[in-house]
Amino acid sequence: MQPLFGLQARYQPSSRLKLLFGVPVVLAAEWTACENTDIGMEFLYTTESLCYIRQRLSNSVSISAQYHGSLNNSDATYFENSIYHQDNNHQITYNNITFLQHQIFASIDLKLYKDVGFSIGAGYNLRSNMSLYNNTNKVLDGIKSSDNFFINCSLQFVRLQ
């Protein structure tokens, strides 16, 4: 059992500006800077950060560019404490992994109907750094992946009042 605590404050003077800060969300902000432009950022304690800018081209179409950085450990990564490495015919199981990944991402968002949206995007996983630990000892460090390409699409139902 692991206890969790946090304290957040939220400030929203208008629908154009939203601020959230404290722990675990250190700082998150959304600002409608111009009539059709949204700027946002988010910084979570030790794990995640992102920033984006979104431009509404019309009532139904918007485009956005986004940076996303995530620092995963063995509890959160997809490779949770079960990745292994073949080294000189010896198989090593790692108990702990930290994995820093930067992503840049662009997407097109479409508002199909009043409550239905669809988005499609593509981006790059930039070179990532990975450290592997065996129990409490760091075994390997500085492992880097190459850049790689990803695409995704999503469908959203957002109910307005």
Added chain:
Amino acid sequence: MKHAQCMKNIYAFLLRIIALAVFVSGILCMDARAQSSNDDSVSYWQLNTAQDHFWEPQCPTSPSIKDGLMLWMLRQKLTVQAYQTILNSEMNLDTKSAEKLQCTNYLPFLNTTDVHSIIGTQFSTYDIDAEQSDSLHKSIQQFWLWTAWQYRYQQWNFSLTTETSWRSDKQNAYSTIGNECMILAYIGYELNPAWDLIFLGGYEQRHMVEK
């Protein structure tokens, strides 16, 4: 050859996505006249944000969200996501492909009283395939269940959430299976229409065993 085949699969996937986008654009054009007003559209984009933290139950009030009832309606959101990437990790000097499919749904239960509840579910499957037989092959399936109850009394908001997930994790050498449970309580106080303070606390437990 395998790399070429993998790239071919990627291109085929891209073509399908482009075809889908063209189809959606067609629907969009046909539906242009039926679009709602500009005000509704701006509201839609502001609500359909990439930062769901603003709409989590620990933040139940704002000038534009006057009561918890509307908050729960906002959370009725379904996301289906397909994800494909090429991992080229130097660790195994190997090229890998990965695919992720995820479906998330929030189902609100609205009451006329001050007590509201919501259930969220998520299913995700994630697969890594590799060219070399001794390299990483991995498959993860996860089912996630989230529940929340909220009670409002004047400027106070009390929320209780539970989060449970079951996870199966298989790869070359062995597989693990287990679950994770988390329970969190939120106490929110609305200082004024612009400011909210939220205190949260709870417990998390994780249990994974080898099969």
